[in-house]
Amino acid sequence: xxxxxxxxxxxxxxxxxxxxxxxxxxxxxxxxxxxxxxxxxxxxxxxxxxxxxxxxxxxxxxxxxxxxxxxxxxxxxxxxxxxxxxxxxxxxxxxxxxxxxxxxxxxxxxxx
Amino acid sequence: xxxxxxxxxxxxxxxxxxxxxxxxxxxxxxxxxxxxxxxxxxxxxxxxxxxxxxxxxxxxxxxxxxxxxxxxxxxxxxxxxxxxxxxxxxxxxxxxxxxxxxxxxxxxxxxx
Numbered sequence: 001x002x003x004x005x006x007x008x009x010x011x012x013x014x015x016x017x018x019x020x021x022x023x024x025x026x027x028x029x030x031x032x033x034x035x036x037x038x039x040x041x042x043x044x045x046x047x048x049x050x051x052x053x054x055x056x057x058x059x060x061x062x063x064x065x066x067x068x069x070x071x072x073x074x075x076x077x078x079x080x081x082x083x084x085x086x087x088x089x090x091x092x093x094x095x096x097x098x099x100x101x102x103x104x105x106x107x108x109x110x111x112x
Numbered sequence: 113x114x115x116x117x118x119x120x121x122x123x124x125x126x127x128x129x130x131x132x133x134x135x136x137x138x139x140x141x142x143x144x145x146x147x148x149x150x151x152x153x154x155x156x157x158x159x160x161x162x163x164x165x166x167x168x169x170x171x172x173x174x175x176x177x178x179x180x181x182x183x184x185x186x187x188x189x190x191x192x193x194x195x196x197x198x199x200x201x202x203x204x205x206x207x208x209x210x211x212x213x214x215x216x217x218x219x220x221x222x223x224x
Binding site: 035041042044050094100101102103 | 118146148154155156157158161202210211212213214215216217
C-alpha cells in the first residue's frame with residue numbers, strides 16, 4: 001500500500017544479533033502495529049503504538065522492543081535474535097473508528 | 113478471552129461454485145468484525161467490515177458477510193468463485209476500535 005512501507009523486505013541474520021525493522025507511514029495515523037505471521041497461528045500482535053512515544057505490549061512481546069519517536073516511523077527491534085523469531089513481520093496502521101487496518105507488504109526475517 | 117475462530121484450515125471449490133468461509137467470534141459485546149484476504153507474498157487487504165447496522169455487509173471483489181449474533185458467526189460468502197480468488201482469508205475482530213485479533217486463516221484453492 002502506498003501509505004505504508006516496511007524495510008527491509010527480506011533479511012537473514014545470525015542468532016544472537018540485534019535486528020531492527022522499520023515501518024514508515026505517510027497517512028499521519030495515530031495507531032501503528034507490529035504483527036508476526038506464522039503458519040497455523042495467523043497474525044499475532046507483538047507491540048502497538050497509540051502515539052509518539054506511547055507504546056504497549058501485545059500477546060507475543062517477549063524478545064521484542066519498539067520505539068516511536070515520530071508519528072510516521074515505528075521501529076521493531078529484536079534485541080537478540082533467536083530461531084523462533086524467524087517469521088514474516090507485518091506493520092499495520094489505523095486511523096480512527098472501525099476502518100480496519102492498512103497493512104504493509106511485510107518483512108521476511110530468517111534467523112540462522 | 114476475546115477471540116475469533118476459523119474452523120476450516122483449507123477449502124477447495126470449483127471455479128463458478130459458491131463459497132462460504134466460516135468465522136466464529138467470542139466477545140462480550142458486539143465486536144467490530146473484519147475479513148481480510150492475503151495473496152501469496154503479499155500483505156493483507158481488507159475485504160469488508162462490520163460494526164453495527166445492517167447485518168449483511170457487502171465488500172469488495174463481490175464478497176459479502178453476514179453477522180449472526182445468535183450463532184456468534186460472521187461467515188464470508190461469494191456466489192461464484194473465480195480462479196483469482198485463490199488466496200488465504202483471515203477473519204478478525206476487536207472489542208473496540210483497536211487491537212484487532214486475527215483468526216488462523218483459511219486457504220482457498222480454486223480448481224478449474
